Amino acid sequence: MTSTSTIADIARHAGVGTATVDRVLNGRPGVNAETVQKVVQAVAALGEPTVLRGRPRLRENFRFAYVLPDGESHFFDQVERQIAQTAGDFRHQHITEVTYRFNADDPVRFAADLAQVGDCDGIALLAPDLPAVKLAINEQVRAGVHVVTLFSDVAGSMREVYVGADNRAAGRTAGLLLARMAGAPRRDTLLLLSQATRLSAEIERRIGFAQVIEERFARLSVLRLPDLPPDDEGTYQALMQFLQKDTDPARLAGLYSVGSGSAGVVRALTELGLAHAQGLVAHDFTELHQSLLISGELSYALHQDIHYCVLTAARVLRGLCENVRGALNVVQPRVEILTAENLH
Structure with missing residues (x-):
């Protein structure tokens, strides 16, 4: 039988999506037996389409x-x-x-x-x-x-x-940049800031950052401030409290902001007189980060x-x-x- 059917024809006949037909015809897993049977019956009724592997076929949107x-x-x-x-x-x-x-x-x-x-x-x-x-x-x-x-x-x-991008490599890059900026011997603490988003990208960045500091910069230590609020105001409040009560700002060599909240970070550093005392690295080239880079309040932005x-x-x-x-x-x-x- 000469086939004049298309993937779209078979999908309409079987009452499924074109992606499902594609999976069945190519023997890929993930389609239940009842759906497979519908596609097989549609192919039997309409004829198997000619598949040009390696080149796109003309079809609807x-x-x-x-x-x-x-x-x-x-x-x-x-x-x-x-x-x-x-x-x-x-x-x-x-x-x-x-x-x-x-x-x-x-x-x-x-x-x-x-x-x-x-x-x-x-x-x-x-x-x-x-x-x-x-x-x-x-x-x-x-x-x-x-x-x-x-x-x-x-x-x-x-x-x-x-x-x-490779997020673990991005975290290692941030660690390398901040560690090389930490010149004064007394400044031996890097602050790692992140939100409770549970995105694997941010988890991988944290891992990469800690790895490179541990491997290559033994004199530096990493303090973690996880589960920050996602908004700038919440980040500002949490960081102000941490810097005033839980750490010595004079030992701070740099900060790495894994996720959002950069405006809150800069605001807290500015109010404590620390805005240009150490490096700050954040992610993504947003309008906010562009202005912070120009003002010198942000040292580097890592972007993809x-x-x-x-x-x-x-x-x-x-x-x-x-x-x-x-x-x-x-x-x-x-x-x-x-x-x-x-x-x-």
């Missing part, structure tokens, strides 16, 4: 969902804006994108919302690395939806690839190419949907070190 945490974060807002600004590029690639923001402070609710994301061929996900979220990812994959993680990985889930990552996630998802050989071969972005002298 792809629909991809970008799922981000909700909450007060300059970085999450920047990612959402970048997705919106990339809409023109998506249209040329026959991609329709939709962005969701879910409350990551409640992981069970976040996972439930993620499991309800429907009517899409793929999901690019920035989420906390928690068991409930892993289960929700696995549910989506078993339903035939391709999932990639973006900027922060959820290892151990059925996601197909991670798109983003957000535009590249957003486009790459869509490219990978499309390649997976079209069964393109090598779709999972991703060149990850480098960690850029930005200073007041190399802003562009």
Whole structure:
């Protein structure tokens, strides 16, 4: 029998998504037996489509969902804006994108919302690395939806690839920069600041930072101030209390802000007269960090190419949907070190 059917024809006949048909035809796991039978019956009725491996097939639009945490974060807002600004590029690639923001402070609710994301061929996900979220990812994959993680990985889930910088290397870079700035012998303490987001990206940054200090700079010690509030005001209050009651500011050699709250950090340092006394490293090239770099209140900003990552996630998802050989071969972005002298 000569086939004139397409993947989309079979999907409509079987009442499933095109990604599910793709999985069944290529013998990949994650589709339940009843769904497999529906696809097999549709293929028997319509004929098996010709699959040109390694090249895209013409078909109707792809629909991809970008799922981000909700909450007060300059970085999450920047990612959402970048997705919106990339809409023109998506249209040329026959991609329709939709962005969701879910409350990551409640992981069970976040996972439930993620499991309800429907009517899409793929999901690019920035989420906390928690068991409930892993289960929700696995549910989506078993339903035939391709999932990639973006900027922060959820290892151990059925996601197909991670798109983003090496966060442990980023943490090591921050440690190296601050340790080399710690010239005065009396200043021997580095302060590690992070929020309770449970993003693996921030966990990996903390690990990398501690590793490089322990391995290469034995005279320096690391003080951890974890579970800071995510907002600038909360960070300011917590850091002020810590610097006034729990440590000796005169021994402070530098601070590494793993996540959000940079404005609160700078405010606390300024009020205590410490704004230019030691180095400060933070992540992401936001408008706030640009102004702090220019003023000298922020020593370095570690950045990754957000535009590249957003486009790459869509490219990978499309390649997976079209069964393109090598779709999972991703060149990850480098960690850029930005200073007041190399802003562009």
